[in-house]
Structures are given as structure tokens and as C-alpha cells.
Amino acid sequence: MGKKSKKKDNAQTKQKPVNTGGVASPVLFGIGGHCRPSIAVGRYAMVLNLKSRPELNGDKCIVEKLLKSGRVAVKMCQNEIRKTYSEPEVISVSPLKLEMIWDLPSRSNPNNDEDEICPVCCDTVLITNETCSLFACCGARICNQCFARCCMGPDPDRCPFCRSSTKDTSDEAEIAKIRARANRGDANACYNLGGYYDFGGKFGIQQDQKKAREWYKIATLKGEVRAAQNLGCCHRDGEGGPIDLVEAAKYFRIAAEGGYVPGITNLGIAYLYGHGVKTDFQEAEKWLKLGAKRGDQMAADQLMQFSGLINAQRIHFTPY
Numbered sequence: 096m097g098k099k100s101k102k103k104d105n106a107q108t109k110q111k112p113v114n115t116g117g118v119a120s121p122v123l124f125g126i127g128g129h130c131r132p133s134i135a136v137g138r139y140a141m142v143l144n145l146k147s148r149p150e151l152n153g154d155k156c157i158v159e160k161l162l163k164s165g166r167v168a169v170k171m172c173q174n175e176i177r178k179t180y181s182e183p184e185v186i187s188v189s190p191l192k193l194e195m196i197w198d199l200p201s202r203s204n205p206n207n208d209e210d211e212i213c214p215v216c217c218d219t220v221l222i223t224n225e226t227c228s229l230f231a232c233c234g235a236r237i238c239n240q241c242f243a244r245c246c247m248g249p250d251p252d253r254c255p256f257c258r259s260s261t262k263d264t265s266d267e268a269e270i271a272k273i274r275a276r277a278n279r280g281d282a283n284a285c286y287n288l289g290g291y292y293d294f295g296g297k298f299g300i301q302q303d304q305k306k307a308r309e310w311y312k313i314a315t316l317k318g319e320v321r322a323a324q325n326l327g328c329c330h331r332d333g334e335g336g337p338i339d340l341v342e343a344a345k346y347f348r349i350a351a352e353g354g355y356v357p358g359i360t361n362l363g364i365a366y367l368y369g370h371g372v373k374t375d376f377q378e379a380e381k382w383l384k385l386g387a388k389r390g391d392q393m394a395a396d397q398l399m400q401f402s403g404l405i406n407a408q409r410i411h412f413t414p415y
């Protein structure tokens with residue numbers, strides 16, 4: 096802390112966890128980012144500059160699927176004012192026609208493209224801020240219907256799932272619940288706790304990047320790919336400990352192999368510049384192409400630079 100670290104501006108940075116608790120209103124959770132949000136399933140976007148369907152321009156949609164062709168299937172959200180369509184319509188658009196919306200999160204688990212099951216009603220719910228709430232006590236994602244039913248029922252101050260009291264919504268109570276879950280080994284809680292220490296400020300937690308590393312590591316061992324990506328950034332940027340590019344690449348690989356897009360891009364970049372791994376253009380191309388295909392702009396930009404490097408090297412090494 097206090098020590099200046101050199102942040103990469105040509106690689107993916109950490110994702111910031113947001114509030115995981117609260118009951119009074121549906122809470123934010125999942126990943127907010129302080130880098131440009133990439134196109135990912137479950138994320139909200141605005142459709143822009145569509146020539147074939149100009150009436151949709153400026154409308155909100157949600158990313159349904161990243162298509163093999165490189166296009167993106169999006170479900171148009173109901174337009175409240177114009178009500179031009181009664182049924183939500185799914186259309187395929189070029190990623191260039193989508194402006195990702197910052198504040199709405201993607202699904203909480205980037206690994207899981209499936210919908211999740213509300214543990215109370217067992218209905219399948221799409222995991223977004225608008226459709227369900229995450230409870231700090233047990234980490235359950237409860238659909239809005241069950242949440243509303245609980246709020247109107249005889250016992251509104253209890254979690255609809257684990258029944259623990261939700262009366263106290265102070266920072267101390269919320270963080271105590273998250274800590275308790277982390278100590279029980281809940282990967283999501285470990286990752287979030289790591290994030291709170293990493294960035295500081297939330298729930299009154301002071302920034303302590305050494306502790307952030309510790310919690311990220313525990314979460315990584317439990318399969319949290321977002322924690323692996325952030326831990327890679329810690330090692331790469333020397334936050335909470337010394338710079339160690341070999342360790343950074345190791346964690347980027349864990350995130351990448353787990354299918355987490357920022358990790359995929361960072362592993363590609365590591366191979367491209369030989370950061371912590373032996374330079375390997377084939378591997379770099381493989382990972383960057385995958386990142387770009389999954390909608391990551393940075394991977395696409397790096398691929399462009401990469402082709403420049405390859406050409407330069409070819410010219411350089413052409414034997415006479």
C-alpha cells in the first residue's frame with residue numbers, strides 16, 4: 096500500500112466486486128468493472144446504428160448468446176414508451192452495433208451460461224439485478240417473486256432461504272455475514288472479501304492488498320475464476336506483494352482455462368510479450384482469438400498489434 100505500482104493499460108485489469116448483501120431492496124451483485132465491460136452473456140447493452148432495423152436503435156437489450164459467426168444474439172427488452180413489440184424479440188447483431196451498459200452486471204458466475212434455480216420456488220431465473228437478489232447470509236439468489244412474497248408475509252425480516260434474521264442491514268452486520276460465509280469456505284464470499292480488501296471502502300473495510308491476495312488465493316483454490324484473474328493482476332502489478340510475472344501468468348492461466356474472458360486475454364498477452372512464460376506467438380494467437388471471439392475488445396486490439404509484431408519479426412528474421 097502506498098507504494099506506487101505500475102498499472103497496465105494494455106492488459107485487462109481487475110474486476111471490482113460489488114455489494115453482495117442487503118435485503119431492503121434488490122441488491123447489486125456480480126461483477127462491476129472499472130475497465131470497459133466486455134460483451135458477455137447476461138449483460139445489458141444498447142443497440143446502435145442498425146441499418147436493417149433502425150426502429151430498434153437506442154433500445155436496451157440483453158446478450159443471449161455469442162454466436163460462432165462472431166455475431167451476438169440479443170433479446171430486445173420491452174420498450175416502455177413505444178411498446179413496439181409485445182413479445183421480446185431475439186435478433187442477431189454485429190458486436191460493433193452494441194454499446195455495453197456499465198452499471199448492470201452480467202450473471203454472477205461468468206463460468207455458467209446456464210440460468211440458475213431459485214432455491215425457494217425452484218423456478219429457473221436469469222441472474223441479473225433486475226430479476227433476483229443475493230443474500231449475504233447464505234449466498235442464495237432469490238427470485239423477485241419469492242423476495243416479494245417474503246416481504247409481504249408474516250416474517251419479512253428473515254432470509255427466504257436460510258431463515259436467518261435480516262433485520263440488521265448495517266455494514267457491520269453485512270460484512271459479518273459475508274465473513275462467516277468466507278470462513279465456511281464459500282468461494283463467492285472469499286472472492287468478494289478479497290475484492291473489498293483490494294479496493295477498500297466498502298462495508299468500512301480498509302484497503303489491505305496483502306489480505307486481498309490471501310482471500311483471492313483461497314477463492315481461486317475453490318474454483319473462483321474471477322479471483323484467479325484478480326490474483327494474477329496483483330502479481331503482475333505488484334499489489335499486496337512483489338511483482339512476480341511467473342505467478343501472474345499461472346493465475347491468468349487458471350482464469351483462462353476456467354473460461355473467464357479477462358483471464359483469457361491476459362494469458363494471450365503474457366504469451367505475446369513473454370511475461371512470465373516463454374514468448375509463444377501460436378499460444379498468444381490462440382488465446383487472443385478466443386478472447387476476441389468472446390467479445391473482448393482488448394483481445395481484438397492486441398491481436399491487431401500482434402499481427403504487426405509477427406510481420407516485423409518475419410522481416411527481421413528473413414534469411415538471405
Ligand SMILES: [Zn+2]
Nearest residue numbers: 213216238241
Ligand atoms: Zn423463487
Ligand SMILES: [Zn+2]
Nearest residue numbers: 232233254257
Ligand atoms: Zn440466507
